[in-house]
């Protein structure tokens with residue numbers, strides 16, 4: 001009886017401990033070898049807000065798209081990936097210079113992971129004294145990693161001057177980052193580096209270039225809807241009308 005109670009206590013303790021951990025980092029399967037991971041950061045006023053990143057399991061190792069926003073989660077993310085898939089992260093691409101995309105670049109570089117941003121992102125990161133990648137992209141780039149290939153695309157200014165998206169043509173996955181707003185929110189979000197006029201053109205460039213995406217991953221909140229590009233346009237148009245732009 002006493003042993004059973006002890007075991008029960010241990011189970012309850014472990015469960016509550018694990019639940020606490022999943023609040024800081026959650027991993028959701030998207031499709032095939034693609035996973036979305038979510039960490040939380042302070043979006044201002046102490047309110048914790050989720051940020052989405054993605055990773056892809058290839059037969060050459062794991063590719064990370066954006067780093068955790070929460071600086072305590074750089075290593076837990078690597079550990080969770082290792083535990084879940086028994087593979088190491090070999091490469092990381094950040095999609096713009098804000099800390100919800102780049103916070104972990106120096107950490108991952110030190111871990112021997114090949115970190116990438118565009119030259120434009122790197123210049124902004126350097127100006128703001130933010131972590132920087134080891135390798136730079138000077139133009140839209142196609143990567144082949146193991147059995148997967150994907151391309152980067154700079155559609156123009158939007159949420160930030162340097163925001164890029166990633167496209168996985170075989171799987172029709174559009175990894176949008178913060179240029180794409182989730183249908184879960186009507187808020188335009190952080191505009192500190194945004195250009196709301198150019199943003200509309202940039203979204204249209206993405207819509208023209210990548211036809212019928214099957215999954216669209218926004219930088220924050222739910223990725224369940226395929227209408228997030230149209231939704232982003234509608235938020236921007238409303239905002240511009242209200243501000244006479």
Ligand SMILES: [Zn+2]
Pocket residue numbers: 051098100178219220
């Ligand atoms: Zn963001």
